[in-house]
Amino acid sequence: xxxxxxxxxxxxxxxxxSVKIECRSLDFQATTMFxxxxxxxxxxxxxxxSNEGSKATYExxxxxxxxxxxxxxxxxxxxxxxxxxxxxxxxYICSATLDSSTNExxxxxxxTQLSVL
Amino acid sequence: QxxxxxDPGPLSVPEGAIVSLNCTYSNSAFQYFxxxxxxxxxxxxxxxxxxxxxxxEDGRFTAQVDKSSKYISLFIRDSQPSDSAxxxxxxxALGAQKLVFGQxxxxxxxx
Numbered sequence: 035x036x037x038x039x040x041x042x043x044x045x046x047x048x049x050x051x052s053v054k055i056e057c058r059s060l061d062f063q064a065t066t067m068f069x070x071x072x073x074x075x076x077x078x079x080x081x082x083x084s085n086e087g088s089k090a091t092y093e094x095x096x097x098x099x100x101x102x103x104x105x106x107x108x109x110x111x112x113x114x115x116x117x118x119x120x121x122x123x124x125x126y127i128c129s130a131t132l133d134s135s136t137n138e139x140x141x142x143x144x145x146t147q148l149s150v151l
Numbered sequence: 152q153x154x155x156x157x158d159p160g161p162l163s164v165p166e167g168a169i170v171s172l173n174c175t176y177s178n179s180a181f182q183y184f185x186x187x188x189x190x191x192x193x194x195x196x197x198x199x200x201x202x203x204x205x206x207x208e209d210g211r212f213t214a215q216v217d218k219s220s221k222y223i224s225l226f227i228r229d230s231q232p233s234d235s236a237x238x239x240x241x242x243x244a245l246g247a248q249k250l251v252f253g254q255x256x257x258x259x260x261x262x
Contacts, residue, residue, distance in 0.1 A: 077252040127194050137243050142194030
């Protein structure tokens with residue numbers, strides 16, 4: 035299957051700092067990427083849909099000024115958690131679609147565990 | 152009420168047992184149904200993808216969809232310790248890219 039690389043896999047930061055997470059489609063071009071967050075023993079909750087070259091579409095309740103998403107190329111989307119606080123500590127996962135007409139071609143990164151002290 | 156309900160478990164069975172995992176949903180617009188396997192602190196991996204009522208088999212895995220009851224199942228035959236993971240159901244509406252996930256069921260296969 036196609037490979038989606040997510041980096042870093044784990045980050046610990048101080049409260050008030052910003053953290054950037056990268057999501058790359060390694061062997062395909064992804065016009066659309068998705069960002070999820072997952073709390074322990076909870077499901078994946080979609081945060082935003084990111085389309086190359088345009089502004090991301092955020093889900094209801096997700097602060098777009100806090101979670102900045104940039105999708106500058108067909109293989110890279112970034113999520114920046116600005117002024118992180120302990121309540122932002124979570125597992126963040128990206129996904130990228132090889133074919134936007136079907137969810138069968140949706141591939142996930144390995145996730146980033148963010149811990150804010 | 153959540154759109155997708157999934158028993159979080161945990162579920163523990165002996166090696167070789169048949170495992171049954173289930174999800175119910177309330178949104179009749181859901182037309183595509185997926186099962187993902189997620190190992191601890193990793194991203195989900197697609198196991199099964201279906202879009203019609205009935206059964207779909209792939210090796211030791213069988214996905215079952217009953218749209219009239221809004222109920223889907225994943226069966227694992229001859230379960231192995233390597234099947235120990237969290238299993239997530241996911242659904243989407245026709246033409247929608249957004250997936251709605253169940254809470255996930257944590258499964259442990261004991262040798």
